[in-house]
Amino acid sequence: MSGAVVDVDEKRCKGCGICLTLCPRRVFNPDERGKVKVSRPERCTGCLICDNLCPDLAITVHRAKEGREGGRVRPPAV
Amino acid sequence: MSGAVVDVDEKRCKGCGICLTLCPRRVFNPDERGKVKVSRPERCTGCLICDNLCPDLAITVHRAKEGREGGRVRPPAV
Amino acid sequence: MNENARLMQGNEAVVEAACAAGLKFFAGYPITPATDIAEMAAVLMPKAGGVFVQMEDEIASMAAVIGASLTGAKAMTATSGPGFSLMQENIGFAAMAEVPCVIVDVQRLGPSTGIATAPAQGDVMQVRWGTHGDHPVVALAPAGVAETYDLTVKAFNLAESLRTPVVLLLDEVVAHMREGVVVPDAGALVVRERRRPPGGPAYRALGDGVPAVPDFGSGGAVHVTGLVHDERGLPSNDRQVADALIRRLHDKVQRAAGEFTFTNSWFLEDADVAVVAYGSVVRAAHRAVVLAREKGLRAGLLQLQTIWPFPAAAVASLGRRVSRVIVPEMNLGQLVGEVERVVRGQTDVIPLSGLAGRLFTPDEILNEIIRRGKSARAVPGSGLRAYRGR
Amino acid sequence: MNENARLMQGNEAVVEAACAAGLKFFAGYPITPATDIAEMAAVLMPKAGGVFVQMEDEIASMAAVIGASLTGAKAMTATSGPGFSLMQENIGFAAMAEVPCVIVDVQRLGPSTGIATAPAQGDVMQVRWGTHGDHPVVALAPAGVAETYDLTVKAFNLAESLRTPVVLLLDEVVAHMREGVVVPDAGALVVRERRRPPGGPAYRALGDGVPAVPDFGSGGAVHVTGLVHDERGLPSNDRQVADALIRRLHDKVQRAAGEFTFTNSWFLEDADVAVVAYGSVVRAAHRAVVLAREKGLRAGLLQLQTIWPFPAAAVASLGRRVSRVIVPEMNLGQLVGEVERVVRGQTDVIPLSGLAGRLFTPDEILNEIIRRGKSARAVPGSGLRAYRGR
Amino acid sequence: MEKRQEICLSGSGGQGIILAGQVLAEAALKSGWYVVQTQSYGPEARGGATKAEVILSDAPVDYPMVTAADLLLAMNQESCDRYLAGVKNNGTVIVDSTNVSHTPPTPTRLVSLPLTAVAREELGKEMFANMVALGVITSLTGEISLREAENALLTRVPPATTEANRKAFWLGVQLANRLV
Amino acid sequence: MEKRQEICLSGSGGQGIILAGQVLAEAALKSGWYVVQTQSYGPEARGGATKAEVILSDAPVDYPMVTAADLLLAMNQESCDRYLAGVKNNGTVIVDSTNVSHTPPTPTRLVSLPLTAVAREELGKEMFANMVALGVITSLTGEISLREAENALLTRVPPATTEANRKAFWLGVQLANRLV
Amino acid sequence: MQEVLEEYLRQDMMPHMWCAGCGNGIVLHSLIRALHDLALEKEKVVVVAGIGCAGRAAGYLNLDTLHSTHGRALAFATGVKLANPDLTVVVLMGDGDATAIGGNHLIHAARRDIDLTAIVFNNSIYGMTGGQQSPLTPQKSIATTAPGGTTQRPFDLPQLARGAGAGFVGRSTTFHHQLMTRLIGDGITHPGFALVEAITYCPTAFGRQNKMGSPVEGLRWQRDHFVEINKFLSLPEEDKKGKEPMGQFHPAKGPAWPH
Amino acid sequence: MQEVLEEYLRQDMMPHMWCAGCGNGIVLHSLIRALHDLALEKEKVVVVAGIGCAGRAAGYLNLDTLHSTHGRALAFATGVKLANPDLTVVVLMGDGDATAIGGNHLIHAARRDIDLTAIVFNNSIYGMTGGQQSPLTPQKSIATTAPGGTTQRPFDLPQLARGAGAGFVGRSTTFHHQLMTRLIGDGITHPGFALVEAITYCPTAFGRQNKMGSPVEGLRWQRDHFVEINKFLSLPEEDKKGKEPMGQFHPAKGPAWPH
Ligand SMILES: Cc1ncc(C[n+]2csc(CCOP(=O)(O)OP(=O)(O)O)c2C)c(N)n1
Ligand SMILES: Cc1ncc(C[n+]2csc(CCOP(=O)(O)OP(=O)(O)O)c2C)c(N)n1
Ligand code: SF4
Ligand code: SF4
Ligand code: SF4
Ligand code: SF4
Ligand code: SF4
Ligand code: SF4
Numbered sequence A, B: 001m002s003g004a005v006v007d008v009d010e011k012r013c014k015g016c017g018i019c020l021t022l023c024p025r026r027v028f029n030p031d032e033r034g035k036v037k038v039s040r041p042e043r044c045t046g047c048l049i050c051d052n053l054c055p056d057l058a059i060t061v062h063r064a065k066e067g068r069e070g071g072r073v074r075p076p077a078v
Numbered sequence C, D: 001m002n003e004n005a006r007l008m009q010g011n012e013a014v015v016e017a018a019c020a021a022g023l024k025f026f027a028g029y030p031i032t033p034a035t036d037i038a039e040m041a042a043v044l045m046p047k048a049g050g051v052f053v054q055m056e057d058e059i060a061s062m063a064a065v066i067g068a069s070l071t072g073a074k075a076m077t078a079t080s081g082p083g084f085s086l087m088q089e090n091i092g093f094a095a096m097a098e099v100p101c102v103i104v105d106v107q108r109l110g111p112s113t114g115i116a117t118a119p120a121q122g123d124v125m126q127v128r129w130g131t132h133g134d135h136p137v138v139a140l141a142p143a144g145v146a147e148t149y150d151l152t153v154k155a156f157n158l159a160e161s162l163r164t165p166v167v168l169l170l171d172e173v174v175a176h177m178r179e180g181v182v183v184p185d186a187g188a189l190v191v192r193e194r195r196r197p198p199g200g201p202a203y204r205a206l207g208d209g210v211p212a213v214p215d216f217g218s219g220g221a222v223h224v225t226g227l228v229h230d231e232r233g234l235p236s237n238d239r240q241v242a243d244a245l246i247r248r249l250h251d252k253v254q255r256a257a258g259e260f261t262f263t264n265s266w267f268l269e270d271a272d273v274a275v276v277a278y279g280s281v282v283r284a285a286h287r288a289v290v291l292a293r294e295k296g297l298r299a300g301l302l303q304l305q306t307i308w309p310f311p312a313a314a315v316a317s318l319g320r321r322v323s324r325v326i327v328p329e330m331n332l333g334q335l336v337g338e339v340e341r342v343v344r345g346q347t348d349v350i351p352l353s354g355l356a357g358r359l360f361t362p363d364e365i366l367n368e369i370i371r372r373g374k375s376a377r378a379v380p381g382s383g384l385r386a387y388r389g390r
Numbered sequence E, F: 001m002e003k004r005q006e007i008c009l010s011g012s013g014g015q016g017i018i019l020a021g022q023v024l025a026e027a028a029l030k031s032g033w034y035v036v037q038t039q040s041y042g043p044e045a046r047g048g049a050t051k052a053e054v055i056l057s058d059a060p061v062d063y064p065m066v067t068a069a070d071l072l073l074a075m076n077q078e079s080c081d082r083y084l085a086g087v088k089n090n091g092t093v094i095v096d097s098t099n100v101s102h103t104p105p106t107p108t109r110l111v112s113l114p115l116t117a118v119a120r121e122e123l124g125k126e127m128f129a130n131m132v133a134l135g136v137i138t139s140l141t142g143e144i145s146l147r148e149a150e151n152a153l154l155t156r157v158p159p160a161t162t163e164a165n166r167k168a169f170w171l172g173v174q175l176a177n178r179l180v
Numbered sequence G, H: 001m002q003e004v005l006e007e008y009l010r011q012d013m014m015p016h017m018w019c020a021g022c023g024n025g026i027v028l029h030s031l032i033r034a035l036h037d038l039a040l041e042k043e044k045v046v047v048v049a050g051i052g053c054a055g056r057a058a059g060y061l062n063l064d065t066l067h068s069t070h071g072r073a074l075a076f077a078t079g080v081k082l083a084n085p086d087l088t089v090v091v092l093m094g095d096g097d098a099t100a101i102g103g104n105h106l107i108h109a110a111r112r113d114i115d116l117t118a119i120v121f122n123n124s125i126y127g128m129t130g131g132q133q134s135p136l137t138p139q140k141s142i143a144t145t146a147p148g149g150t151t152q153r154p155f156d157l158p159q160l161a162r163g164a165g166a167g168f169v170g171r172s173t174t175f176h177h178q179l180m181t182r183l184i185g186d187g188i189t190h191p192g193f194a195l196v197e198a199i200t201y202c203p204t205a206f207g208r209q210n211k212m213g214s215p216v217e218g219l220r221w222q223r224d225h226f227v228e229i230n231k232f233l234s235l236p237e238e239d240k241k242g243k244e245p246m247g248q249f250h251p252a253k254g255p256a257w258p259h
């Protein structure tokens, strides 16, 4: 069971390929319109790479326990 | 006998007092019009302090041997 | 004169009046003959609980003034020709983003470095057209020290109520002359504040065409930009938005212009020859007109305190009444072009150009009043005429 | 069309023509919609044995151009509104110190940042009055690509022969349109060089009012300054020297103006309504006039290629012949003020203002030709009129 | 009477519309026409709709913009929707059927061709669709020398792609010929 | 008729001419006059000739410059030579005889006083000569309150020098009184 | 629960105008995170920006924002801060904006040491105008105004800022977004002038001309090219080649002005 | 025999306009000596200056001279040098001229490393306009725009120039005129951008307000306050207080541009 729920705001996504390539779990797939979709949500570990590096602020990773209402996963303050 | 001949261009001199104060041999004296005159020419050693530091480029120190035609005393190239 | 009057220099009156009008921020860069203004502001601002800052150049000065004004502070800078040229880009920003501010330009003889200490009125057209693109401008030009005080207060009031940059255009004669000024009591002074926002989009114009943009720090989350922008202040590439915005910027000034078209006139009722003048030249022109009247000539004088928007109505009504209009200026003939634009065909317009780096003498103007004919003139001895070629 | 024609963009024609005219130095700073000029200069200058340098800003670009020109190199920069505003101080220097140079201003919609890609003609008055103090200006505005080539060469010739900055005023439509240009053979092109000094004081004016200042490096030991200066180029505080110098700067341009007042006219012989236009608007106006003629209306067109000095004589002669003059401009009404100045009282002057960030359509002008009455107009749908308040 | 042809090429940002316009203009110029070519990038700074206009005439061209198009190329749905109304009643509209699914009713002659599909299938890359379109247009107008168009094309496309572009062009010409 | 007095103070850079002009103007203002004071620094940027002009009137002053002086103060030779001709025929010229050796012939009333010498001898410093002159002028014009002049002076000179300046002023008043 | 990120974004302006893969969005995200971590009162935060792709960032932030003129952001910001010292002022600039036309305001802000936090979006190029060289374009890179590769030497931005007196100088890449967030936060906390150089990849105007590849390749280049400063300093000289330091360069020092 | 000095002076312009005791004349003298020592062809030397008392120096030199606009001298000079690389170009600026309004051109000239020699006449004040603070006015000094003493921190000019990439940076005072002559000469010889900070005393606009005394006292202050850099570095920390280093600060390095 994965640790997080990941959402892509398709109005924002420009299909740059960053999440696609950098997600260690290959959670994303390109869609026909040149954007990405979450195709393997269950594999997401909540590592936040995609959330942090999406240049279009299009990805939100939620804590799985609380689901989409549970707020965004936050990287630890460093 | 001194080593040099010193001239003050009175059109240029503004009487700032630099030569007056810094000449180690007290060669200069103030004149009535707020400028300086060479009052003890024979004491000049050609040290060039006045020539180099006169802000009005009003002082010329000549080598005494050759007199005023002998050219300006030059500081050694450093 | 009133014994309560204070002897003040023109530049000093600017700062005194600005403080009375609520100045809280001055940013500037030294330049002759405007430097005194910064120097006095450096003394008075801290006392008034305001800020004085000397910036790295005039561009930064104008920028800082805009930044400060956006926090709600009444803000001003002062400069002369070379600095005024450098400020142009940011003055255009202030016009576009509707940021209230006052810019003092103490004119000196140009172009370029020219003669820093010589009086001139060579920036009159630059005030109107100095920055790129269609932009609105308000400019006031006093003829004396008390007027400087008065117009400085008005400049702030206009800047705040119209949310637009206002230029106070001094010439070196006015800037450095000393006269008695009866400083009004704080209560007697009309001081206007910018309108505080009623809510709604930050850049939505209210009835008078002026928006009420929230101050920074007041929770408005406002966006301020020099790009074409919509009512929310957000950038727009929509050509209709652009058209409406730029027209509104002009229109808000134009609509209110009736309230601030300040002019004075002397002996115009029955005048046959009118002199139109502004700045210190008014002082010479007044004397010339008095002398002309003593000689039995029907001369009159129209003073323009408001230079921009150009007081077209006042000048036009003149055009219908007199047979000659003489426009003496300490330049090659600048504002005379506007006079021509307005009255050409109705009356003869005669530019009188003085570039000699000094105020006209009354006689120079008087001679022109006396002289018949309508060709362009220059002050005697200068050989050439006022420049008509533009 | 001639099959030897090359398809060129307006901005490209500037660079090609500049090279043909002998350009040896280009300094610039990127800005839409002028950037292509710098980019092409970066390619072509090295090939032509010249120098391209991207400077830190537009102020430095203008400064470098002046410095380079003083060594004898033909020099140019190119910019758009915001950069043009920044260049003003140094343009004034070039005028005062009589340094030949060409400045290209590709106008975009302002004020301030405005819309960088939208066409406009909002800098027309700034070109004349942008820098402080009385200064002379020469400005040319082409309506198409071949004209751009032609006027660029002429701009260099004028800069060199008058020793004054010349502004080539493009609008975005002309800058980015592509048309065929028949490039003249090197031999066929009239290219002027600045006069080389005959000895004597560096700034002594010769018969035509233009001095022959020795190039740096040629042994002239010349002093170049933006201060008022005498015939030797040395600074002077003498008010008579100032007066004579500033008048001469204007006079040299004015005297030669007859030779470079470039205008074109169509159907004016029997015209009752005349359109006066410049830049790309000429193209729409021409079509409008042709359509009007097809409808039997006696419309004609006067194109101003030379904007400054304003072609007063050509416009004045129009004023005596037609009953209406329509002045369509992609601004709130700028050059129309000059038209009014010249023909007011003789004929009706109707400003037609287009701020929508696009070229007029022929119909918009045609409608104005057809319409009776003389009030100010704006392009349909924009709600407001051309701005008459200045 | 002046013989004037107004051609409007439209599509989205990456489709090479402006290049096609330039090549067309150059070819027309070399074929002896007076030519003006203009372009607009639409309101968006990047991407978005793109339009290139080419006007040919046997006399110098005054108004440089299209007022009523004799020929419209629409390479995507948005531009088809937007520009179709601007075409003359007796004009021609070429739509790229690969990208344009729905063409509003129009009195003009409508030519629907799978330009992008052809490019993809025959040349392996959709980006050559603009040159396929160019072949079609050059052929259909009949006013521009095919040879000059080919030459113009060769000087304006990146050297590495000349062959593919040339091929695309002639594919377009063939497509058009099949229509006639 | 307007009662107008034009006063011109002149000298060299360091002589405190402008300060004297300011004090005079302020004193006149406080005495109920309309006043304008202007100055010019001569062509040289530093040092050189200095001139301060003060105009008093019982009506608002229009033209702010001196056209024909009712009173000229010349504190050095150069200014005497330069400005003497600008004095009205019935005007008064005060020259500082310490610095002005030669006064060209003039139809005006000429008052020659050793202002600088007085300052040097009585106050130890030549720089107070301007206030000696001020005393003379205030006294001679008779239109300005001596008290107001003293007050104006006290607010405008550096605090450390108030006493000496005050003394200089009254010395000037005495000098003038002796003339009458 | 409302998303923190979304609270800081001006929703009317999204999606933003930046190209697909443009690193500016990552910097924007870091900035938002830093602001949030500091728990500043949003009404008291003002963001001032210059002109360029980077400068557009101001428009995306739901704060008081000032999109000023090209190069002048720090001068505008100086006015904002001096007129109302209660405001936290963050200044966003492109590399051209901050170091070409705006270089003077940069060094003077550093000199005056007013409490401003400047973030320079360094994409090594003029993005907005389509790929001309900037004073931070690495030598020999291709630019449209340097078709044969730039010959002008670039600035070393941290050195420049330190030379001008900046008390806080940091550098991070978008790849190292956590470092970036931290530096921005520390910069804001620093009582005087702080400069953060944010290395960001511009695939359109820099990457394409210089064959730097996709947005992901840009991030990978950042990962491989930049080394934390302390680690960098401990590298043997030969290993430093082709690497650049990042992190906080300079200990905070010097009093804030006015004081 | 014609005097060397007089050959370099524009006789029409003498006496110069500077105040009695103004150090600018001493810098001018040093410059002339340096030019003479280098035996450059006079026709190939161009002097470019900005606006201010210092900038007037150009007018006194019997060479091709360009008295440009305030702050822009280095940008004008860049045009001169690039258009005709055969010319030796020396640039004279005041401290305000070079580092306030002209700061950007200064750092960019240093960055580009074009072969220009810049001499900054540092009199710690705006002389020409009568005594306003400059970015080189020492903190707490009195200026007409800082009547209570300046609160703005000054630049350290050599640090600024080095931070911007200058390959040659020197400083001397007018008292140490021989060092000044040498530094100017070496700066001109240096193949890239060279900066010489010439510390000069302004008795009128700086000295008077700050009670620094007569011109001679100004020179004495210079003598006592500045220490040759190597000696300075070897001083114990407590002895460094109240002293400042002078000499050549930085070994020449970095290639000239374009190359
Ligand atoms: C005075 C002025 N000059 C030039 C421009 C054109 N311009 C807009 S953005 C820009 C530079 C963009 O580069 P950078 O600052 O690095 O920002 P980026 O777009 O790369 O984020 C330029 C030159 C302008 N707007 N104003
Ligand atoms: C654009 C512009 N702004 C301001 C001035 C006024 N101004 C002339 S010289 C000067 C500064 C003088 O100081 P500095 O550069 O240190 O030279 P110094 O006179 O001390 O030698 C200033 C501000 C100007 N001429 N041009
Ligand atoms: S990183 Fe963001 S913009 Fe890029 S593909 Fe993924 S969701 Fe889309
Ligand atoms: S949070 Fe990590 S694992 Fe989950 S989708 Fe994003 S990158 Fe993949
Ligand atoms: S140093 Fe020069 S100016 Fe000063 S007093 Fe001596 S000669 Fe005169
Ligand atoms: S050279 Fe030396 S000794 Fe001779 S006068 Fe000058 S300072 Fe005195
Ligand atoms: S051009 Fe570069 S910096 Fe600008 S938005 Fe595109 S990728 Fe980003
Ligand atoms: S004001 Fe200062 S710098 Fe200027 S000339 Fe006088 S002493 Fe020299």
Ligand SMILES: [Mg+2]
Pocket: G052, G094, G095, G096, G121, G122, G123, G124, G125, G126, G127, G134
């Ligand atoms: Mg960038």
Ligand SMILES: [Mg+2]
Pocket: H052, H094, H095, H096, H121, H122, H123, H124, H125, H126, H127, H134
């Ligand atoms: Mg200085």
